[in-house]
Amino acid sequence: LFYFCWKIMSQTVVYMERGESVFVAAHTSAGKTVVAEYAVALCEKHRTRAIYTSPIKALSNQKFRDFKMIFTEVGLVTGDIQLFPEAFCLIMTTEILRSMLYNGSEAVRDLEWVVFDEVHYINNAERGHVWEEVSRGSSVILCLGADYASFACKNRNVNRKINVVSTLKRPVPLEHYLYTGQDGKTKKDMFKIVDMIGIWLDVGYKKAVEAKANRRESGGSQVKGFDNSDSGNRGRGGSNTGGFIGKPHGNNDKNIYINLIDFLRTNEQLPMVVFVFSRKRCDENAQALSSVDLTTEVEKFHIQTFFSQCTSRLKGSDKKLPQVHLVKDLCLRGFAVHHSGILPILKEVVELLFQKGYVKVLFATETFAMGVNMPARTVVFDSVQKHDGMETRLLNAGEYTQMAGRAGRRGLDTTGTVIVLCKQPKLLEGKATPLVSQFRVTYSMLLNLMRVEHFRVEDMLQRSFIESAALREAPTKVKELSALPVVNSSSVAPLRLYHDELVRFIERRAELWSKLTGEFHS
16 A cells, blocks of 8 residues: 555656646555645645646535645635635636636636646546646646556647656455345345456356346246346347346335345445436435434434534525435435435535445445545446436446446455446456547637637647647558559549539430320320
8 A cells, every 4th residue: 555655656746846747647545635735735835826626516525625634725616615715725626727717817827736636537528628628728737537547648738748657556456246136045146257356257257147047047037126138129238238237126126235235234345335327216226225224323323413513504494405304314324325416515414424434325326436535345336327418328448447446445445346237348347448539619618718818729729639649640641641552543534424424314314204294194
C-alpha cells in the first residue's frame, strides 16, 4: 500500500514543483486524492488560486467536506449552492468552470492549478466536450482518472506538455463471481470466474452454468431471476447473452437479495453496493426488503441521532415529506438508496452514514461510481444492461471497471468482491475503454468565444484532442493514399456520356408510356 501511494506521490510531486501539467492515470485507492491535495497546498503557499472540478455534484460535495478538514479556505460552487466563493480553493463542476472562463470571472484571475477529477468523463457524448473547452487556459492542470495512461501518452494536447504517471495494478485486487442462488438451498451458489490476478476461470463459469441447468431440469420451469431464453428470442436478457443477463423482477428480486445478503453477512462481506440502472428499481429493491434488519440497537441509536441532527435544518413541512421518512426508515435498518431523485440533503446523509459503516446495503445508480470515495467490501450488479439515452445495451468494459472499482476498502480488505449476473469474459478483463474526443463546435461555444477577445475559434480547434488525433494520424493516411493503385484517366470513359445516354433512355420511355396509355384510354 505504501509503495503504491509513494510511487504516485513522488513522481507527480516532482512535475508539480516544476510547474508542469500532470495526468495521473491510476487505479482506485492508489493515492490520487493526495496528489490533488498537494496541488491545493501549492496554491495556498504561493497565495494563488486552485480550482477542483468534478463531473457530478455528489463528488463536489464530498471533496468540499474533505478539503474543509485540511485547508483554511475552501469554497463550493455548484448549480444548487454557493459557499465561500471568494476562497482560494474552489470546488465546482466542470460546466461552472467553463462559464467562469467565458465570462472572465474574478475567480480565474490568479488561477494557478486546475484539478480535473474523473477526467475519463471526456468520453461522455453529451458533456465530454466541456473538458476540452476548459483545458485551453494558461494555468497548469492536474488530470486524475482511471488506468488510461495509454490514451494520455498518445493523445497529449499539441499545445500543452502533459506528464503521465500511472499504476499497473490495483492496491486492493478484485475477485469476480457469478451468483446463481435464489432460495435458502442455493444461497451459497456463488462461483468465482476471475481471480485476484485477473485470470479468467472457465471452471467456475461452467459450474455456474451447470448449477443453472440442473435447477431448470429439476424444477421444470424457468429459473427464478434469470432469463431462460437460450434460442433466438429477443428481450430482457437477450439470447446471445447466455441467459445470465435477465433481470429478476417482483418477488424474485426479494428472494434473491434476501438470500444473497444473508450469505454475504454470514461471510462478513458487507457493506455492499448494488448498482441498479434505474431510479425506480433502486427504490423498489430497497422497499422490498422491509423485513430485513441489519443494524444493532446501538447502531440504530447513532443513526437516529445523526439523522435528526442533519435534518434539523429543514422546515417543519419539509420534515414531514414522505421521502424523508422513507430514507430514515431504510437507514435505521441498514439500507439506503442513492440516485438523482433523492433530496440533496438526504443524499448527503446517506453518504455520511455509508462512510461511517451504518449503511450495510446501498442501492445506487451509476453516478455513485463516479469518483465518490465510498468503497465497499462487495459490489453487486443487478443487471449488466443499461439504457444510454439511445438504446438498451451491455455495459462496456470501462463502465464495468469503474463500478467494480468501488469494491475493496484500502487498509481493511485484502481483496474486493464483485458479484455479477453475466457470462461476458470481455467485460471482466479490466481493460479501460479508450478515450474518444467528444469535441464539437456549437453555436453556444462560438458566441462565448466571440466575447473573449484574446481567444479565437482557431485556437480552440487546434487545442482539441480531436485535432491532435487527426495530426497524429496524418502520416499514416498519406502512406495509405500512396499505396493505392494509380488509375490512368485516359482509360476511364467520361461519366457524362453515361449520363446523357441515361437521360435519353428515360425520355424515350416516358414517350412510349404516354402513347401506350393514350391508346388504351381511347
